[in-house]
Amino acid sequence: MPGAFSPATPQSLRVPVSLDLEKGRESALYISSEIPLTKWLEFILGYRLNHFESLGPRRIYKYRDDIISEENLEGFKIQEGTIRTYIQPEPRLSMKLSLGNSAAIKAGYGRSSQFLNQIFNTDVPSPTSQWQMVNHVFRPGVSDNYSAGLFLGSVGQPFEFSVEAYQRKLNNIIDYRDYAELFVNPHIETELLQGQGESKGIEVSLKKHKGVINGFVSYTYSQTIYTIEGINNGRPYFANYDxxxxxxxxxxxxxxxxxxxxxxxxxxxxxxxxxxxxxxxxxxxxxxxxxxxxxxxxxxxxxxxxxxxxxxxxxxxxxxxxxxxxxxxxxxxxxxxxxxxxxxxxxxxxxxxxxxxxxxxxxxxxxxxxxxxxx
Amino acid sequence: MQRATIYLIIIIFSVRCVDPINLLSPETAKSYLIIDGLLSITGTTAKVTVNTYRSSFNTERSSPTLVDQVELIDNQGKKLALQRITVGVYEATETPEFRFELNKNYKISVRFGGDLFESEWMPLLPVPKINSINQIYTPETTDTPPNVEILITTEFNDSHTTQILRWNVIRAYQITEQIEGGSPGKTCYVTVRDDLLGNTTLDGRVLPKNEKFRISATSRRINADFAEDSYYSIVLESIDLNTFKYFKARQNLVSREGNLFETPPGQLFSNIRCVNDSTKNVLGYFYATQQDTARIYISPESVGTPVKLCPRPPVETTPCPAEQCCNCLVLRGSTTRKPHYWR
Structure with a gap:
């Protein structure tokens, strides 16, 4: 249930607001194949085809000159059935190059799609956070992920070490405008914007499995930056989970x-x-x-x-x-x-x-x- | 063991969940030059006022600021110099050579510390006339305190291009000094702005033209301020969409309380920029509007004859438990000079 706002007493001036149910249907087809080229080199190819439908009945708001903003809001109509369909292809490729029995270099590329986003107006997710499904306004978030790493150690050895770098190109990420009214807002598209982002980082970890003293140490450096027209004057800024x-x-x-x-x-x-x-x-x-x-x-x-x-x-x-x-x-x-x-x-x-x-x-x-x- | 347990419990539960912290360093705290300007035509009076401030992270250090030169420029390039009234306040009135004309574009320019700051061009917008002003008094009930609401009616016609309104709410009330057992002292007239924290904008673009509509201009709980004569003045202005957004944003920042349900904050935007150095920290807003004022007299009897603040019974420590009962000039916006419209 996306939410409702009701007056607490008959004297309250609060206008009751009830949000439409968010409905969607997601299905996917997936195939993959492992291709060992040599004893030491192996590829895994994969392909996932996502299909997402935003479903009604729900209110479709109309905006003056098709400019989505609260000031241009003109009214709404109720739409039934499938409102918008998205078909998102997700190719994947990963490679493993073995360097002896206890070392390997791995690299990969994968695309993933996101049909549900969490929106929160505080520095951390809180009970007032809400979920926003992809619909006729919000396009699915798409990220292209690249990674490569070196892995040392295997089962039975006392130490395990890995270092891995990654980069993600983010498209259609969602963030709120300045002063956005997010709380029980029936036309929340007036408060949210979509744009691009980039995330990158490096992870280093060392594990010791055996001995009187054993344990695990890991360090990750990462950075996620968004660039969305209409937020921060279009200049890049740190994502709030950075x-x-x-x-x-x-x-x-x-x-x-x-x-x-x-x-x-x-x-x-x-x-x-x-x-x-x-x-x-x-x-x-x-x-x-x-x-x-x-x-x-x-x-x-x-x-x-x-x-x-x-x-x-x-x-x-x-x-x-x-x-x-x-x-x-x-x-x-x-x-x-x-x-x-x-x-x-x-x-x-x-x-x-x-x-x-x-x-x-x-x-x-x-x-x-x-x-x-x-x- | 028992004592240790008690100490442990005290340590755990004596820690507060919320405490003030300092996020700013000298590098992140900023100081801005603030330039606020208003060009207005009220009846036959046309004037432009510019206020300049210097902001600071520590608000106590923010202050009105002297600048080198302030000018109003029209769209033909004619300039009108504003005179300094006091530190940070500059004014000029219309002259035969420099006329203020409706729908014509104007901008302000400020020279300060070798930099030139200019606003965007802003049209001088015509305002609809206020047709009527009324009060609605709601007596106290078990659930709600006594309240007075001020309503105005107006209408847009074909000359009103933006149909977005803003209004100032000015409340003036009378207070007479008196201490317990003494005779009345001097009478003061206190003028306060009642619109500074409330929402006083209306986007009327969907409203049909040439049809009257009603605006609830303000609403206030009845208190001792209404125990003697008082007045409400509503000053109506026309603004464009960007100015409307500016006032909404400023309103959001001014009234923030810091709870979880609040809208996220943002940068205060501005239509002022530094012409010669885009990295200069400058904020503020200039707009131009015709104004229409309506005023209503609020008699004590019309709002339930509230109890006067003065005289108050003295307490042991001071003969004057409410300072304004001994010297009403201590109130902000207070004067002994009766306003011209007073009964």
Whole structure:
């Protein structure tokens, strides 16, 4: 159900709004073939044909001079049946070049289509986020993905290493206009725009499977930039999920089989945000905040260390039921990681823009769990 | 163990979920030159006013700014210099050599610190006349407080090309000083803008021409401001689509509260640019309109005879619990000079 807005009391001046059901039908045909050219070189070819229909009944809004904007809204008609059909071909090609038994170079290209988009007007997805299906206005999102990487290590070896680079060309990505009215808006196409984007990055990971100390370390650098006519004066800007640095470290220390100490550290760069960068009070006494370009600033980075101690695991290897306890301290150094950041004006005599951090668990948090494993 | 558990619980639950943070660095905080201009014709008075400010991240440091030169330019290239009234306020009136004509295009130009800033060309738009102004008083109920709504009626004709309206709401009220047990002191007349936070625009492009329609210009809860004589003045203006979008955007920014359901913010757009350096931070807006004003007298009896603020019973710490009851000139927009339209 896409949503409705109803007056709470008979005295309310709120005009009730009920949104049409979003309906669509998706089907696909897929074929693929593995082609081993030599012992060391293998190709996989694939082709997926997507078929998507946007279905009625739903309101189709009419706009003056076909310019989609709230100011040009002229009315609507109800349309039944299939409103718009999209056929999206998705070719795929991947290659694997083996370099001995424990090394390989892999590369690939693939196209993928997206018929459902999440729209949110805050720095992070929230309960007010909504889903928007492809329809007669919104075209399917299409991304062309290129990747290449080197993989070292195989099953049985203590270490595994990989490095992989990727690039995505994004078409028909959706983002909202400045000041968009997204909440229960029956003609949301007036508030959203489509354009191009590019995403690229490199991922490096190292795993150690065996030993008293084992674990996993990974680092990802990525960047996603959108360019949409009508947003940010048509200039490129960071996507709101762009978080360039992503580090994950998991260390297990198992001095004896019954006990395991686990340290888990994660780091993510702060999300981009549109925030006040200046303000003034005009001669009428009105305080006017001036916001930055779209997503020009970043909320604080998120990082956290969790420590766990797993103990009491049974000695008996033949036991079919094994139990253990895990004591965990989440967020050991009580980092106040921002779930989102919102902006108010300070309560001083002369109001000033104020950023506020909302931290869901902004402190150290202990937990004790009892585990049962069936084998 | 018990004490440690208590400390742990206190630590966990004493942490607030929301706290203020600073996202800005000196590199990201910006200062803008703000240039706001209005060319208006009200009855027989035609004038242009330009206000200049300097913005700052710390609003306390934003201030009206002195600039070197302000001019109004018409579409034939004729120039009219504006005079400085005070810091950041420049005005000029129509002269026999420089006439303000409806539907003619004008722009403003400002010289400041060696830079030249200019607005886009804006047409001087004719405004429909306000045919009538009325008040509707709604007494207090169990669910709603007492309220007064001001309505105007107007109509578009063939001369109105844009059919988009904006209006200022000016409320003037009388307050007489008095402290408990004392005799009345001086009377002040306080003029305030009531449209600064509310929506005061109407896109009437779908409305038929030559047919009257009604606009709810403002609505306000009845309080002690209405205990003596008061007036509402509605100043109607015509604006084009871009100006309408500008005021909607500014309204959005001004009234933001920071909740999850709010529309996402955006950059305040502008029709002012720096001619010689496009990287200069400048904002503001210039528009030109004819204005029509309608005024209505609000008697205390017509809004339920609200209780006066003064006199108030003294408290131990001060004989004057409400400062305006001892000196009504402390109120913003207050004067002892009676407005010309007052009864």
């Amino acid at each position: 978080q360039p640095h992503n580090i994950s470290v998991i260390l297990n220390y198992q001095p004896i089989e019954r006990h395991t100490f686990i340290a888990n550290f994660t780091f993510r760069s702060g999300r981009p945000t549109t925030a006040p960068v200046s303000s003034y009070v005009n001669l009428d006494g009105v305080y006017v905040p001036i916001y930055s370009e779209r997503n020009a600033l970043r909320i604080p980075d998120t990082h956290r260390l969790d420590l766990s101690f797993n103990f009491g695991r049974t000695h008996n290897k033949a036991a079919r039921l094994k139990s253990s306890w895990t004591f965990t301290i989440y967020n050991v150094y009580a980092r106040r990681n921002p779930f989102s950041v919102f902006y108010t004006r300070s309560t001083r005599d002369v109001p000033t823009p104020q950023a506020n951090r909302l931290a869901i668990v902004g402190t150290m948090f202990p937990a004790l769990s009892f585990n049962l494993e069936f084998e």
